[in-house]
Amino acid sequence: MGQNLKTPRQLRPVDLARGHGLSTQAVRNYEEAGILPAATRSPHGYRAYTPLHADALRAFLALVPGHGHRTAAAIMRAVNRGAAEDAFRLVDESHAQLLEDRRTLGAVESALRDLEPVPLPESGGTFIGPLAAKLGIRPATLRKWEDAGLVRPHRDPRTGYRVYDGAAVRDARLTGQLRRGGYLLEQIAPLIGRVRAAGGVEPLEAALHDWHGRLSARGRALLAGAAALDAYLRARG
Structure with missing residues (x-):
């Protein structure tokens, strides 16, 4: 009796797009941009995606809020070409920028207190x-x-x-x-x-409070992006 080998479940562009509020064209664009790994093609030229592509899409969309579209795309391209260290460096740079922004906010608040x-x-x-x-x-x-x-x-x-x-x-x-x-x-x-x-200075208090909120939201977004990226890296093996 021959061995029954499992093949990855095939997904259509609409299967990836559904649930993320994306168009199928956006999914194809992400693949062409290297954000998703290259899909296989049927004899008729139709793209065949797999759950790995779904993981990649989830990772990218989770990275965007914390890193921005350009950096998130660069992270995914680095992972997909096998350059994980380049991806980690980009992640580190975003965290370093957040830390610098926190220090700047602290300096402003300190300066205003001493003013x-x-x-x-x-x-x-x-x-x-x-x-x-x-x-x-x-x-x-x-x-x-x-x-x-x-x-x-x-x-x-x-x-x-x-x-x-x-x-x-x-x-x-x-x-x-x-x-x-x-x-x-x-x-x-x-x-x-x-x-x-x-x-x-006085009306700036509300702006500083909002600034704190946005930095905290960015920090949470970076954590969420890291978790999704880690899941994708594990799926890639």
């Missing part, structure tokens, strides 16, 4: 020398921050001198705190933009 109002003259503004002295920096540093768009003084129409109002003092103070925390000017710029968009 104290700088008394302004009765005229409602202060000049570059007194402000630099108050912040413990050189006037040239303030000018550098201005060139980077981090501080926006206005010019006295009579003298042409820089005048720093409350918002400019706030931005200079926050920039100083973040610089002492080791952040580069290009890293500080979007954070100052958040403060300005929120209309000040």
Whole structure:
């Protein structure tokens, strides 16, 4: 009696697409992009997928929320060409980016906690020398921050001198705190933009709470993606 060898159950593109809200064309596109392993073809040219392809699709869709579409696709392509170490490096990079984002958020919160109002003259503004002295920096540093768009003084129409109002003092103070925390000017710029968009430090509290929530959601998504990727790696053997 001959041995009964099991062959992988064949699936159609619609079988993979069903349940994920995808079109069959999307499944075919994922295969062509290397996100799914290559399917076998029938004599008539029809694609024949297997449960392994279903595992690959589940892994990719689980990776996307945490890593983004481009990185998730690169991870899957690396696995499918047998370069698991490249895939692990990409996973590590996403985790490192999340950690850096958490550190940035912590630095912003710390800077905001330490932010104290700088008394302004009765005229409602202060000049570059007194402000630099108050912040413990050189006037040239303030000018550098201005060139980077981090501080926006206005010019006295009579003298042409820089005048720093409350918002400019706030931005200079926050920039100083973040610089002492080791952040580069290009890293500080979007954070100052958040403060300005929120209309000040106080309204930023809601944005910081939302920021925390999004980082936590990304962390959970990375965990879910890792579990699905591990299942696919096990299925590949």
